[in-house]
Amino acid sequence: MDNNHLKNRLDKMFFPQSIALIGASDVPGKWGNLILMSVLGGGYTGKIYPVNPKKDSILDIKTYPILSDIPDDIDLAIITIPARLVPDALKNCISKGIDSVVVISSGFKETGSEGAELEKEICRIAREGDLLFIGPNTMGIASAHHHFEAVPTPTAARPGGLAIISQSGNLGLQIMKWTAHKDIGLSIYAGTGNEALLKASDLVTYLGKLDEVKAIAMYIEGITNGREFREHAKIITKKKPIIALKTGRSKSGSKAAQSHTGSMAGSFATYSAMFRQTGIIQVRTPSELLNVAAAMTHLPVPKSNRVGIMTMGGGWGVITADECEDSNLELPALSQEIIKDLDNLLPDYWNRSNPIDVVGEGDPDLYLHVIEALAKWDEIDSVIALGIVGRSMFIEDMIECQEKIDGKIFSRELKLSILKDQIKTEQRIISGIGRIQKETGKPIPVVALTEGGLILTDTEYGGVISLSTPEEAVNILAHMARYGQYLSNSNI
Amino acid sequence: MDNNHLKNRLDKMFFPQSIALIGASDVPGKWGNLILMSVLGGGYTGKIYPVNPKKDSILDIKTYPILSDIPDDIDLAIITIPARLVPDALKNCISKGIDSVVVISSGFKETGSEGAELEKEICRIAREGDLLFIGPNTMGIASAHHHFEAVPTPTAARPGGLAIISQSGNLGLQIMKWTAHKDIGLSIYAGTGNEALLKASDLVTYLGKLDEVKAIAMYIEGITNGREFREHAKIITKKKPIIALKTGRSKSGSKAAQSHTGSMAGSFATYSAMFRQTGIIQVRTPSELLNVAAAMTHLPVPKSNRVGIMTMGGGWGVITADECEDSNLELPALSQEIIKDLDNLLPDYWNRSNPIDVVGEGDPDLYLHVIEALAKWDEIDSVIALGIVGRSMFIEDMIECQEKIDGKIFSRELKLSILKDQIKTEQRIISGIGRIQKETGKPIPVVALTEGGLILTDTEYGGVISLSTPEEAVNILAHMARYGQYLSNSNI
Numbered sequence: 001m002d003n004n005h006l007k008n009r010l011d012k013m014f015f016p017q018s019i020a021l022i023g024a025s026d027v028p029g030k031w032g033n034l035i036l037m038s039v040l041g042g043g044y045t046g047k048i049y050p051v052n053p054k055k056d057s058i059l060d061i062k063t064y065p066i067l068s069d070i071p072d073d074i075d076l077a078i079i080t081i082p083a084r085l086v087p088d089a090l091k092n093c094i095s096k097g098i099d100s101v102v103v104i105s106s107g108f109k110e111t112g113s114e115g116a117e118l119e120k121e122i123c124r125i126a127r128e129g130d131l132l133f134i135g136p137n138t139m140g141i142a143s144a145h146h147h148f149e150a151v152p153t154p155t156a157a158r159p160g161g162l163a164i165i166s167q168s169g170n171l172g173l174q175i176m177k178w179t180a181h182k183d184i185g186l187s188i189y190a191g192t193g194n195e196a197l198l199k200a201s202d203l204v205t206y207l208g209k210l211d212e213v214k215a216i217a218m219y220i221e222g223i224t225n226g227r228e229f230r231e232h233a234k235i236i237t238k239k240k241p242i243i244a245l246k247t248g249r250s251k252s253g254s255k256a257a258q259s260h261t262g263s264m265a266g267s268f269a270t271y272s273a274m275f276r277q278t279g280i281i282q283v284r285t286p287s288e289l290l291n292v293a294a295a296m297t298h299l300p301v302p303k304s305n306r307v308g309i310m311t312m313g314g315g316w317g318v319i320t321a322d323e324c325e326d327s328n329l330e331l332p333a334l335s336q337e338i339i340k341d342l343d344n345l346l347p348d349y350w351n352r353s354n355p356i357d358v359v360g361e362g363d364p365d366l367y368l369h370v371i372e373a374l375a376k377w378d379e380i381d382s383v384i385a386l387g388i389v390g391r392s393m394f395i396e397d398m399i400e401c402q403e404k405i406d407g408k409i410f411s412r413e414l415k416l417s418i419l420k421d422q423i424k425t426e427q428r429i430i431s432g433i434g435r436i437q438k439e440t441g442k443p444i445p446v447v448a449l450t451e452g453g454l455i456l457t458d459t460e461y462g463g464v465i466s467l468s469t470p471e472e473a474v475n476i477l478a479h480m481a482r483y484g485q486y487l488s489n490s491n492i
Numbered sequence: 493m494d495n496n497h498l499k500n501r502l503d504k505m506f507f508p509q510s511i512a513l514i515g516a517s518d519v520p521g522k523w524g525n526l527i528l529m530s531v532l533g534g535g536y537t538g539k540i541y542p543v544n545p546k547k548d549s550i551l552d553i554k555t556y557p558i559l560s561d562i563p564d565d566i567d568l569a570i571i572t573i574p575a576r577l578v579p580d581a582l583k584n585c586i587s588k589g590i591d592s593v594v595v596i597s598s599g600f601k602e603t604g605s606e607g608a609e610l611e612k613e614i615c616r617i618a619r620e621g622d623l624l625f626i627g628p629n630t631m632g633i634a635s636a637h638h639h640f641e642a643v644p645t646p647t648a649a650r651p652g653g654l655a656i657i658s659q660s661g662n663l664g665l666q667i668m669k670w671t672a673h674k675d676i677g678l679s680i681y682a683g684t685g686n687e688a689l690l691k692a693s694d695l696v697t698y699l700g701k702l703d704e705v706k707a708i709a710m711y712i713e714g715i716t717n718g719r720e721f722r723e724h725a726k727i728i729t730k731k732k733p734i735i736a737l738k739t740g741r742s743k744s745g746s747k748a749a750q751s752h753t754g755s756m757a758g759s760f761a762t763y764s765a766m767f768r769q770t771g772i773i774q775v776r777t778p779s780e781l782l783n784v785a786a787a788m789t790h791l792p793v794p795k796s797n798r799v800g801i802m803t804m805g806g807g808w809g810v811i812t813a814d815e816c817e818d819s820n821l822e823l824p825a826l827s828q829e830i831i832k833d834l835d836n837l838l839p840d841y842w843n844r845s846n847p848i849d850v851v852g853e854g855d856p857d858l859y860l861h862v863i864e865a866l867a868k869w870d871e872i873d874s875v876i877a878l879g880i881v882g883r884s885m886f887i888e889d890m891i892e893c894q895e896k897i898d899g900k901i902f903s904r905e906l907k908l909s910i911l912k913d914q915i916k917t918e919q920r921i922i923s924g925i926g927r928i929q930k931e932t933g934k935p936i937p938v939v940a941l942t943e944g945g946l947i948l949t950d951t952e953y954g955g956v957i958s959l960s961t962p963e964e965a966v967n968i969l970a971h972m973a974r975y976g977q978y979l980s981n982s983n984i
Contacts, residue, residue: 037890037893037894038893040893040896041890041892041893041894041896042893043896110841111839111840111841112840112841115841152886153886153887153889153890153893154889154890154893155889156889156892156893166807167807168805168806168807168808168810169805169807170804170805170806170807170808170879171805171807171808171811172807174941177885177886177889177941178943181943219807221807221810245811247807247810247811247814248810248814249814249817249818250813250814250816250817250818251817252813252814252816252817252823252846252847253810253811253813253814253817255813255845256806256809256810256813256843256845256847256849284814284815284963285811285815285961285962285963286811286961287960287961287963312662313660313661313662313663314660314662314748315658315659315660315661315662315663315664315711315713315739316660316662316663317748318660318713318739318740318745318748319663319737319739319745319777319778321742321744321745321747321748322739322740322741322742322744322745322776323776323777324742324744325741325742325743325744325745326741326742331744347603348603348604349602349603349604349607351748353747353748354744355744355748357748387662393669394644394645394669395645397645397646397647397648397669398529398533398645398646400533400648401529401530401532401533401534401645401646401648402529402533404532404533404535449666449669451670451673451944451945452943452944452945453943453944453945453960468779468945469777469778469779470777471776471777471779
């Protein structure tokens with residue numbers, strides 16, 4: 001299939017104006033019900049045509065006994081009926097002039113040789129009829145800018161720059177959920193299922209050209225057309241980052257991957273080498289995939305691996321310095337200029353080295369001054385700010401404690417106003433970090449004293465990302481720095 | 493100081509019947525106020541004597557101008573006054589017959605040579621007067637079974653088995669906070685500050701003998717009396733685990749540690765070797781320290797590194813298998829007996845290998861059957877259960893989605909009852925896992941599809957721990973397995 005042909009069908013798949021749902025159901029928990037609920041609940045504004053021979057209407061939507069009865073043109077069909085009925089359904093699609101289909105139905109290659117035969121059959125039908133389908137055995141797709149979610153449970157993800165391609169349904173949906181819950185901003189989600197026809201690599205090529213996509217996150221068990229993937233990836237990574245989690249690096253993992261999607265995992269080392277050569281960022285775990293992808297869609301990319309650190313507490317600085325060195329991030333010694341500048345602001349005995357320990361000083365303007373001094377310094381290209389936000393947790397605990405001895409010192413109003421002040425102060429710090437990040441073009445991940453991993457805060461200057469542990473911040477910067485260096489080298 | 497002498501003073505420090513707070517204040521934010529609020533808010537039931545020459549009462553508590561005016565015996569004095577006044581305060585303590593003191597005040601060795609001189613002076617005074625103090629420059633101590641928290645903000649930690657020793661105040665308090673928020677159960681918290689007199693190693697010896705302590709978590713920048721520490725640790729680790737985070741493994745980290753508490757970090761490799769020889773579990777980051785410590789206080793210790801995995805989704809199984817192999821955990825191939833057993837319960841095409849993929853089957857009794865089959869199998873000593881709890885998140889999202897298309901299918905009541913059912917089902921699964929864990933004596937960490945890291949759930953059979961990522965579960969088991977093997981070897 002040539003590229004324009006492919007693009008046309010994928011545009012219909014991800015941005016359909018009209019959908020037929022073959023197997024629509026009003027039985028809760030059935031795929032034909034889940035998908036319909038998801039499309040409706042996700043806010044889809046196009047036309048929806050449920051197909052079910054036994055119903056006149058489902059969820060108050062007029063339902064058609066057979067596809068050919070639908071009076072309008074259909075951009076996309078979604079199929080949830082049992083596997084053995086899928087061949088006929090595809091033939092009906094072709095007769096109806098539909099050339100873009102999502103096959104949710106399972107019961108194909110993943111279930112054994114009989115299923116594999118059936119999978120071959122639907123491929124043959126599709127090829128003969130010039131029809132493109134994703135799947136089978138996919139848990140769905142989504143397109144947040146189009147408010148189109150055909151997944152088991154909709155996420156109402158905010159439209160944004162992250163595209164996710166996953167060769168595992170469960171895992172991909174989990175990453176999409178996290179993307180939604182953390183408000184990172186989603187463009188496309190595509191669970192590729194068995195990849196009988198449409199491959200993950202085809203999607204990468206497509207997403208590489210889609211303007212709304214700022215970064216592509218991939219969960220990979222095995223890539224079938226490696227040469228093509230490599231060529232396209234090399235071009236794409238110069239414009240937008242691809243972050244890949246390739247599994248099967250262990251014997252057990254590789255075996256498990258094979259029985260999972262039937263894909264040959266291939267040599268892990270070969271993949272790693274290919275990722276390195278094409279500028280693909282390789283991560284190890286799903287949470288790392290999400291963290292790096294979130295940072296890549298919101299923070300500027302650093303030009304080097306040199307980092308400046310500011311910390312509220314000495315211990316956290318030590319931990320972070322250790323993590324940096326393990327991850328090949330350098331901490332240059334402070335310049336005399338910075339030392340002189342900070343001598344005016346910090347206590348006599350401040351440590352005069354990187355990480356800068358602000359020794360518990362409580363002034364937000366001081367924090368921002370130190371962060372700005374670091375960010376403007378030529379010798380480094382990113383800053384980690386440790387422990388200056390998330391402190392309202394302490395105040396909440398203090399208020400709770402004071403409740404127990406109430407009447408003795410503060411009124412409830414005063415306590416809440418203290419908490420409000422702290423939250424305001426932290427917002428001011430975050431906003432200041434956003435400004436410095438934007439002005440200097442250097443990423444400034446924040447390590448907050450909170451739980452729950454990555455938090456994205458929108459400021460008027462763009463997103464600021466905070467993490468609950470220093471190792472997450474360091475990991476993100478290490479990947480970003482490697483990518484930044486790849487970009488510089490490949491532009492020479 | 494001989495051991496009984498030391499024990500006597502430390503008993504007074506952590507389980508005082510009466511406290512004098514030298515420097516008590518009614519000014520919010522001052523240490524003398526924070527500590528008093530914390531002691532009160534933490535629920536301390538002993539006697540409290542604030543000392544402040546300018547006040548008759550603070551927080552409605554009768555306040556004494558000088559220590560000698562207090563009519564009763566005092567077990568513990570807590571000092572928050574400026575550094576230069578501390579020598580006289582210690583002399584007053586000695587006159588009053590107080591031999592156990594917490595010196596919160598900073599401005600000693602950590603601020604330069606003048607402070608170092610002052611620190612030497614207070615050590616001399618203490619030694620001459622046979623007085624023991626912790627600090628200076630500590631952010632406090634706590635003893636949860638005694639409901640005694642002398643820290644900047646109280647945590648109301650549930651009394652439990654974890655003791656925390658920290659050479660960083662900020663970091664130690666953060667770990668104590670997490671321990672409280674995650675309801676892990678705290679015994680003792682001790683921030684050792686500059687360790688002028690009382691060393692972390694003295695505390696380890698003391699906590700080793702305290703029955704309520706089930707595990708000891710340590711943040712270490714440098715141990716001063718290594719030989720003694722090694723001897724005591726070797727004895728303690730046979731009865732209860734010590735988990736240590738030693739920083740300064742990098743050049744920058746080691747330099748930062750030195751300027752932070754003035755301790756010589758020493759060779760990191762020397763520490764690592766010492767930890768290995770004495771059975772101390774070495775971790776890398778604060779969150780790892782907390783996770784492993786939590787598991788060690790609630791889960792049984794596995795006898796080997798052989799693991800069985802059950803997963804709801806293939807992808808997660810692959811990821812976890814990879815992580816296991818990286819962490820030296822083995823996944824034995826399933827026995828014919830287990831395969832035969834599960835052939836009756838799982839679809840034809842189930843993968844028949846470890847990890848066991850239950851291919852999306854939704855029956856809680858099936859999950860528990862598979863987990864129990866694994867746990868009872870001789871070839872493995874721990875089980876990871878992936879993706880079977882935390883699914884109520886999906887239902888919440890689904891309900892939210894349904895709200896948007898309300899009236900079309902479910903009533904609000906029905907939706908909430910579905911959610912309630914799911915929560916109930918998950919509680920039943922967790923309780924079942926608790927039972928299997930107790931009956932087999934094998935740890936069964938759960939990986940839930942939730943955010944927020946470690947969650948501890950109490951069941952009638954003991955605690956069950958869930959993590960939000962497989963890498964956390966694998967990391968915990970890897971450390972536990974190594975400790976289990978150390979115990980077997982050292983008992984031969």
